[in-house]
Amino acid sequence: MIDKRSFQIEFQPLGLRDQFPAGISLLDCARQAGFDLVSLCGGKGTCGRCKIQIVSGNVSELLQNEKDTLSAEELAKKYRLACQVYAESDLVVNVPAESLSAPQRLQVEGVEPVVALDPIIQGYTVSLSAPSLSDPRGDDERLFEALERQHGVICKSIDEEVLQSLSRSLRSLNWNISVTIRNTEIVSVDPVESRRLGMAVDLGTTKIAGYLVDLETAKTLSATGIMNPQISYGEDVVARLTRAQMSPQDASTLQAKSLEALATLSIELCQEADGARPDEIKEIVVAGNTAMHHLLLRLPVEQLIKAPHVPSVSQAIDIKARSVGLSVAPGAYVHLLPNIAGFVGGDHLAMLLAIKAWEAEAPLMAIDIGTNTEISLVMRGEITSVSCASGPAFEGAHISNGMRAAPGAIDHLLLADQQIQYHTIHGSKPAGICGSGIFDALAQLVLNGVIDQNGRMQGGHPRVRENKTGREFVIVSEEERNGGSAITITQEDVRELQLAKAAIRTGITVLLKEKELSDSDIDQVVVAGAFGSYLDISSAITVGMLPAIPLSRFRQVGNAAGMGAKAVLISKTARETVQKVAREIRYIELAVAPDFNKTFMQAISLR
Numbered sequence: 001m002i003d004k005r006s007f008q009i010e011f012q013p014l015g016l017r018d019q020f021p022a023g024i025s026l027l028d029c030a031r032q033a034g035f036d037l038v039s040l041c042g043g044k045g046t047c048g049r050c051k052i053q054i055v056s057g058n059v060s061e062l063l064q065n066e067k068d069t070l071s072a073e074e075l076a077k078k079y080r081l082a083c084q085v086y087a088e089s090d091l092v093v094n095v096p097a098e099s100l101s102a103p104q105r106l107q108v109e110g111v112e113p114v115v116a117l118d119p120i121i122q123g124y125t126v127s128l129s130a131p132s133l134s135d136p137r138g139d140d141e142r143l144f145e146a147l148e149r150q151h152g153v154i155c156k157s158i159d160e161e162v163l164q165s166l167s168r169s170l171r172s173l174n175w176n177i178s179v180t181i182r183n184t185e186i187v188s189v190d191p192v193e194s195r196r197l198g199m200a201v202d203l204g205t206t207k208i209a210g211y212l213v214d215l216e217t218a219k220t221l222s223a224t225g226i227m228n229p230q231i232s233y234g235e236d237v238v239a240r241l242t243r244a245q246m247s248p249q250d251a252s253t254l255q256a257k258s259l260e261a262l263a264t265l266s267i268e269l270c271q272e273a274d275g276a277r278p279d280e281i282k283e284i285v286v287a288g289n290t291a292m293h294h295l296l297l298r299l300p301v302e303q304l305i306k307a308p309h310v311p312s313v314s315q316a317i318d319i320k321a322r323s324v325g326l327s328v329a330p331g332a333y334v335h336l337l338p339n340i341a342g343f344v345g346g347d348h349l350a351m352l353l354a355i356k357a358w359e360a361e362a363p364l365m366a367i368d369i370g371t372n373t374e375i376s377l378v379m380r381g382e383i384t385s386v387s388c389a390s391g392p393a394f395e396g397a398h399i400s401n402g403m404r405a406a407p408g409a410i411d412h413l414l415l416a417d418q419q420i421q422y423h424t425i426h427g428s429k430p431a432g433i434c435g436s437g438i439f440d441a442l443a444q445l446v447l448n449g450v451i452d453q454n455g456r457m458q459g460g461h462p463r464v465r466e467n468k469t470g471r472e473f474v475i476v477s478e479e480e481r482n483g484g485s486a487i488t489i490t491q492e493d494v495r496e497l498q499l500a501k502a503a504i505r506t507g508i509t510v511l512l513k514e515k516e517l518s519d520s521d522i523d524q525v526v527v528a529g530a531f532g533s534y535l536d537i538s539s540a541i542t543v544g545m546l547p548a549i550p551l552s553r554f555r556q557v558g559n560a561a562g563m564g565a566k567a568v569l570i571s572k573t574a575r576e577t578v579q580k581v582a583r584e585i586r587y588i589e590l591a592v593a594p595d596f597n598k599t600f601m602q603a604i605s606l607r
């Protein structure tokens with residue numbers, strides 16, 4: 001009998017979802033959705049490279065070759081071989097990065113700030129005299145005295161774990177050692193030739209970027225990005241905070257996922273930097289939004305969710321890396337940047353640091369666009385910030401054919417004379433449309449009169465058609481996709497985008513009004529973040545999201561938060577500056593800003 005069922009399958013973290021007929025393997029579903037999994041054996045179930053994880057839903061029975069190929073741990077975590085498994089209901093599937101045949105675009109590059117090397121971690125080579133009957137001082141005393149005599153450094157304590165191995169290390173290294181000191185504490189004792197490395201992390205809601213830095217030269221040895229594994233617990237911060245608040249078990253899992261990501265980053269970064277080892281990492285700096293910060297430390301989150309959205313901790317925090325299970329140097333610390341408010345965290349501070357915002361002489365607006373968008377207006381050294389709930393539309397979520405910036409995503413688009421031209425990431429076959437493409441599409445539809453100022457889609461264009469819920473504009477038709485489902489922008493998508501862009505425009509307007517400024521008074525707009533780097537500024541101006549000022553006043557700086565985290569890693573001065581600035585920033589809660597509703601309603605319009 002022919003199986004006529006079909007199921008919705010959502011592929012995370014790509015953000016791709018579509019309807020697939022029953023009876024085709026998940027490997028083929030992935031191909032139909034427009035992306036490829038590694039499949040060295042061609043789908044025979046023998047290479048074990050097409051691993052995916054079933055997050056929810058029912059699938060076909062586990063086969064013997066899957067039992068043979070997957071580890072017990074993978075099986076317990078519901079990993080399956082995509083070529084051997086079939087949907088039996090709607091599914092949510094997690095695609096690990098290593099199973100993708102082409103990597104997802106993860107922004108790690110940014111404009112490096114010029115910061116003098118002055119890390120909190122200092123290293124010294126020390127030669128000690130061996131004890132004798134006439135000099136039977138303890139090993140710790142002997143080390144403190146040698147440091148003071150040879151380098152003028154006064155140390156007051158030794159990390160507990162370093163202390164446990166100190167006597168053995170001194171003797172095995174023949175009394176010639178490299179000592180790493182943080183403030184006045186010895187955090188590592190190593191062979192003379194060992195390196196002092198640091199890891200800077202931008203802990204984003206969707207993506208996590210990491211940088212391995214040589215603390216003696218400030219050189220970035222490697223940089224990489226991974227998806228935040230918390231994503232299966234919710235696309236935005238509020239969803240994850242709510243899970244953590246409702247269930248202590250979910251709170252623990254969310255913390256474990258962040259820590260797992262930091263551990264993965266440390267290993268991957270070392271692998272990319274030839275010969276580096278995680279135990280050479282002596283300091284980690286993490287810049288994250290307040291929610292990611294609280295979930296990482298498993299701090300209470302109830303007061304973050306409820307108005308007036310107060311962080312449990314706003315000042316910078318230092319914790320021992322091992323206390324949260326990170327395997328780096330024994331005495332290494334994790335330094336978390338301060339938080340400004342419930343929804344403006346250390347990542348925004350890091351961005352402001354990277355662009356040296358407080359040095360701006362004329363009005364500067366700094367915008368970090370993401371699921372949550374943070375905006376600061378800097379004027380005569382004063383910084384005022386807001387947070388806008390822009391939602392996950394920029395990541396392609398809640399958009400009918402939206403997807404993340406992965407191979408096959410349409411990232412730029414042009415409509416002229418009824419002809420559509422688009423560009424896909426890696427030049428792959430079109431699979432969906434990502435944030436920058438969605439904005440281009442919206443702007444092009446406005447410019448071509450397909451959408452009016454109120455966002456209403458007009459009939460009459462050959463690419464506009466009716467669907468079940470209203471009109472839609474066809475970007476890639478079924479025929480152009482060889483029978484695959486069409487890629488469209490629907491009337492509902494337009495409404496979703498209007499809300500997202502209005503949230504950002506409202507934040508900008510409220511900040512300007514507060515200082516009695518208008519758009520034209522802004523001297524510089526700095527746009528940061530992965531989405532912000534690929535966004536076509538003129539499209540964002542066309543749809544009324546960004547101020548209509550000359551393009552020359554805009555600067556796209558890439559992952560500035562990551563660069564700011566690196567600055568804090570290599571410079572004690574930068575670390576102190578961030579802490580001082582965090583106390584001085586004024587935060588405005590948008591919801592209680594005068595005329596908020598009126599401003600938001602005006603911002604919905606597409607000019």
Ligand code: FES
Nearest residue numbers: 039043045048083
């Ligand atoms: S493609 Fe080789 S095991 Fe699935």
